[in-house]
Amino acid sequence: MSGFNHSVKVPTQYKRVAAVLKTALERKKSLKTLIYEEKHARFRGMQAVLKQYVDNRGAIDEAIEKTQILQENPRLCPSLCKVLVTELILGRKQLNGESKPVQTVREYRDRLIEALGGDPNSLGQKKKDIKPRYVRINRNLLGINDALAMLADEQWRKKDHPPFENYDDFLKAIKELEEDEYMMDMHVDDLLIFHPKNKHYWASHQYTAEKRFMLQDKGTCLVAELLSPPAGSTVLDMCAAPGMKTIHVSNVMHNQGVIYSVEQNPERYNILCNMTKSAGCEIVQPIKADALTVTAEQCQGVEYILVDPSCSGSGMQNRMSLDPDEKNPDRLKKLAGLQIKMLSHAMTAFPDVKRIAYSTCSLYEEENEQVVQRCLEMNPSFKLLSAKKSLRNKWRNVGNQEYKKIGKNCLYTRPSDDLADGIFVAIFEKTTSEE
Numbered sequence: 001m002s003g004f005n006h007s008v009k010v011p012t013q014y015k016r017v018a019a020v021l022k023t024a025l026e027r028k029k030s031l032k033t034l035i036y037e038e039k040h041a042r043f044r045g046m047q048a049v050l051k052q053y054v055d056n057r058g059a060i061d062e063a064i065e066k067t068q069i070l071q072e073n074p075r076l077c078p079s080l081c082k083v084l085v086t087e088l089i090l091g092r093k094q095l096n097g098e099s100k101p102v103q104t105v106r107e108y109r110d111r112l113i114e115a116l117g118g119d120p121n122s123l124g125q126k127k128k129d130i131k132p133r134y135v136r137i138n139r140n141l142l143g144i145n146d147a148l149a150m151l152a153d154e155q156w157r158k159k160d161h162p163p164f165e166n167y168d169d170f171l172k173a174i175k176e177l178e179e180d181e182y183m184m185d186m187h188v189d190d191l192l193i194f195h196p197k198n199k200h201y202w203a204s205h206q207y208t209a210e211k212r213f214m215l216q217d218k219g220t221c222l223v224a225e226l227l228s229p230p231a232g233s234t235v236l237d238m239c240a241a242p243g244m245k246t247i248h249v250s251n252v253m254h255n256q257g258v259i260y261s262v263e264q265n266p267e268r269y270n271i272l273c274n275m276t277k278s279a280g281c282e283i284v285q286p287i288k289a290d291a292l293t294v295t296a297e298q299c300q301g302v303e304y305i306l307v308d309p310s311c312s313g314s315g316m317q318n319r320m321s322l323d324p325d326e327k328n329p330d331r332l333k334k335l336a337g338l339q340i341k342m343l344s345h346a347m348t349a350f351p352d353v354k355r356i357a358y359s360t361c362s363l364y365e366e367e368n369e370q371v372v373q374r375c376l377e378m379n380p381s382f383k384l385l386s387a388k389k390s391l392r393n394k395w396r397n398v399g400n401q402e403y404k405k406i407g408k409n410c411l412y413t414r415p416s417d418d419l420a421d422g423i424f425v426a427i428f429e430k431t432t433s434e435e
Ligand SMILES: C[S@@+](CC[C@H](N)C(=O)[O-])C[C@H]1O[C@@H](n2cnc3c(N)ncnc32)[C@H](O)[C@@H]1O
Pocket: 238, 239, 240, 241, 242, 243, 244, 245, 246, 262, 263, 264, 265, 268, 289, 290, 291, 292, 308, 309, 310, 311
């Protein structure tokens, strides 16, 4: 007899997180998608455990291996073991209930700590997060003045500053923000900037739940701003889910005109439909399809196109990815092939197109400058606009200037300099026959 009471159930939140981790480890879906889909109310709290596991995966797996906990307890589910070990050693440092898996992991606590080198705190310590919390006002549902009034009611202090002469002064002001202060972004009118310590506050705020506020990083906000479709125009968003940029584009267009939002993945398509509806987008026509098959007959009169294809995500700072960070040339080649096809389709299939924004959350030239170069070679009726000039030259990071006529016109947000995730943006315009 083991002495354990087998009828005591494992708490649901541990089981749910373990199920998500198992699916992600089996490469059936990405962690990000699984988290979006997760409905269990307690799951939000448990996301921190997943993040800790992802950040310390090597060390935790090694400790589990060294202690032989799985070999000695063959009925213990490996994913559940990873979740419980992470929670016990790096997370809350305690486990709920008296179920057998919980008791087993507790029994191994000292051995696990020893296997982790005796000081698990040094592992669990987060890198200092200096990225501010960006909060964008969704003007479909909330006016800027109403947003500022709510902030004043909540005792947030608006940082006063003269108009910024240059970008460096602006970055300095962000770094000097106090915890109860906020300021407005200098490039994106409806973007609020808070001290990094307020990340969780805004993640659980009612305005965020109601989609009046969108938690959208600075770089991704620049895409809709630079595409800049006027109210009443017709836009095609070729890779639209979950819908952050579609929603922003609808704000830029004052919710007037048409946005065809295409997504091929059925689950992500449902997320796109729900997100854009709850964000008050009245002009979005969602299309479940492979964007490469979408025609001008289906989406008539398209003037502005957003191409934001799947990419390596190498620019994302807090990405929940189980993939190792090293550059994988084979994967990049495949991604770049699809990115070129997608951008070329945008350039060739829609006769009324005036402007195209191409963006990735990658810092690799293979997915950025090289895609732009190839597409311009294949489609000479397009030229690049200078994204930096569009930001009144108050910007620093552009592309690699070794790509002649390309690098200097493209824009990067770089985590090391711009206090934002790494994003690449290129803006194309159709040339007139005289050009
Ligand atoms: C980087 S995400 C887009 C993020 C989105 N623009 C936003 O701001 O929320 C890329 C999306 O493109 C979708 N996708 C990839 N290839 C596609 C294709 N051929 N047709 C339509 N959607 C595609 C992916 O499923 C994914 O949801």
